[in-house]
Amino acid sequence: MFTIDIKSKSFSRPNHSENLVLKNILFKIEDQDFLSIIGPSGCGKTTLLRILAGFDQKFDGKILYLSNSSESSEYNQYSLNPNKSTQKNSLENRQRQYKSLNSLGKVGYIPQEFSLFPWLTIEQNIRFGLNIKNIPKKEQDVVVSRLLDLVGMREYKDYLPKEISGGMQQKIAICRAIAINPTSNLIVMDEPFSALDSQTRNALQRDLLDIWKKQNLTIVFVTHNIDEATFLSKRVIVLSSNPASITREVRIDLAHPRDRTSLAFNNIRKELLSYVQKE
Amino acid sequence: MKLKNRSKFKIILYYIAGFVIFIASWYFFVIILQLFTQGTRVVPYPHEAFKSFFLLLYTPIDGQTLLTHVIASLIRVFIGVFYAWIIAVPLGIVLALTPFLDHIFQPIIEMIRPIPPIAWIPFAIITFGLTTTSNAFIIFIGAFFPLFQNVYDGVRQSNVVYQDVARSLGANKIQVIWNVILPSITPNMLTGTKVAVGVGWMCVIAAEMMGISGAGIGYFINYMKNIGYYSHMVAGMLMIAIVGLLINFIFFLIEKYSLAWKYNSEN
Known part of the structure; x- marks a missing residue:
């Protein structure tokens, strides 16, 4: 149970401080949201996602995290700009606070490439994050068994990633990401189905919606595929390029599963396409 | 079927x-x-060399059979490669991951690398004398560079996506090294070890021929040449070939079973 406010004033890539990648990015992620980020290629979608996942920590901005979970109910603010701090104590304090709320280990991340560790079996891949967190074996067994059933892949648990299809690998990657944080369940996905053929991609989109509903996930989904964004999302953010800023935010109120041939679906798709083409 | x-x-x-x-x-x-x-x-003709080979397997010359010579050489290779392994592997990982240490040590490594292991033999003799240490040192020099380079390249080329995913799953730096980088470079470590053993095997023969030791297959070949037993000399060479073949086969088995995730089982 949470809300995340992203307030990025600016972000530049290391060693390229003259080139702003993100500017004035402000958006909110609600609990159980399905938010897609679209925009022209190279506009900074992935950069934004990586900030959210906790990989790029030196950006001038804030991630505000409202947690209603059992462990904390206060509104925590994480400043990610320690440079502006003048007092040593407050800097240390902020860094400590920031660390305790680091997205790493809390936000599931699904990259574009197939990312299952090739030397581990399917089951060991799902266990990876649980082992890192020293979760007792018995608890791990429960989680792994539940997730394998969720995606209907119990019989593949002893297979190596190279022995299953790309679509199956992405499903297991989602399971692995869900496994680490069953309470918040925030997952960020960076064009996860782009390497798949269209038939598999469509099937996986339906599977993802199914998992999203069953697990009460919150998903931030980066894609360049407008059809995909229209099919999946509750909300879509359109980014401009050089530097990226939010130009539109579109709420899609169509019920799932969506009919790609319906007039309403196509109207939204055309609307999004026109926004992206303007950028 | x-x-x-x-x-x-x-x-x-x-x-x-x-x-x-x-x-x-x-x-x-x-x-x-x-x-x-x-x-x-x-x-000698092949049949003469093979005859000497089988004869020398159980007939000692100066108290030592061909097998005891080979075992003496193999032990030296093992010692040299072992020391090369425990230094080159951690060093390769550390340098590949820490740019400032890389800048300090890479030029030194690049400077020493072109010196052939054989060129170190006189240095080894004057430093360690005609001892096993001398032999192990030559093998260490020969085995170090292929091991180091394979591990270093492996870490540098290891897929960043796996490291990102591990970090997103909560792994710290040490856990990323242990759980992601190390398993992903096992093929490189194995290739490095294979080349290191091959080079070590060549080095030990050369060192023994140059007179560092009173046993070993290199010593045996040189000794047989000096006393004019040419079929025995070629039998020693055959032994080297057979041991080389066996070493390759052992590595093939290790690769097949421990790196099944990397290679197709049919290959």
């Missing part, structure tokens, strides 16, 4: 054909050589 068996049978036939061609060429070479040297024959 029948097709598979048939192709396996064919491959075995090719192996035998290759071996027959080799032996025939050997006979041919000796005969031609004899023509050029007016009938004097120094290089």
Whole structure:
């Protein structure tokens, strides 16, 4: 149970401080949201996602995290700009606070490439994050068994990633990401189905919606595929390029599963396409 | 299944054909050589070399059989490669991950690398004397660089996506190294070890021939040459070939079973 406010004033890539990648990015992620980020290629979608996942920590901005979970109910603010701090104590304090709320280990991340560790079996891949967190074996067994059933892949648990299809690998990657944080369940996905053929991609989109509903996930989904964004999302953010800023935010109120041939679906798709083409 | 068996049978036939061609060429070479040297024959025929080989397996010369010589050499290779491994592997990982240390040590490594291990033999003799340490040092020098380079390249080329995913799953730096980088570079470590053992094996023979030790297959070959037992000398060379083949086969098995995730099981 949470809300995340992203307030990025600016972000530049290391060693390229003259080139702003993100500017004035402000958006909110609600609990159980399905938010897609679209925009022209190279506009900074992935950069934004990586900030959210906790990989790029030196950006001038804030991630505000409202947690209603059992462990904390206060509104925590994480400043990610320690440079502006003048007092040593407050800097240390902020860094400590920031660390305790680091997205790493809390936000599931699904990259574009197939990312299952090739030397581990399917089951060991799902266990990876649980082992890192020293979760007792018995608890791990429960989680792994539940997730394998969720995606209907119990019989593949002893297979190596190279022995299953790309679509199956992405499903297991989602399971692995869900496994680490069953309470918040925030997952960020960076064009996860782009390497798949269209038939598999469509099937996986339906599977993802199914998992999203069953697990009460919150998903931030980066894609360049407008059809995909229209099919999946509750909300879509359109980014401009050089530097990226939010130009539109579109709420899609169509019920799932969506009919790609319906007039309403196509109207939204055309609307999004026109926004992206303007950028 | 029948097709598979048939192709396996064919491959075995090719192996035998290759071996027959080799032996025939050997006979041919000796005969031609004899023509050029007016009938004097120094290089033994294959059957003479094989006869010496089997004879020397259980007949000691100066108290040592061919097997004890080989074992002496193998132990030296093992010691040298072991020390190279425990230094080159951690160093390769650390330098690949820490740019400032890389800048300090890479130029030194690049400077020492072109010196051939054989060129270190006189240095080893004056530093460590005619001892096992001397031998191990030469093998260490030979084995260090292929190991180091393979590990270093492996870490540098290891897929960043795996590291990102591990970090997103909560792994800290040490856990990323242990759980992601190390498993992902096992093929590189194995390749490095294979090359290191190969180079180490060459180094030990050279070092023994240069006189560092009173046993070992290199010493044996040189000794047989000096006393004019040429068929025994070639038998020693055959032993080197067989041991090399065995070492390759052991690595093939290790690769097949420990790196099943990397290679297709059919290969």
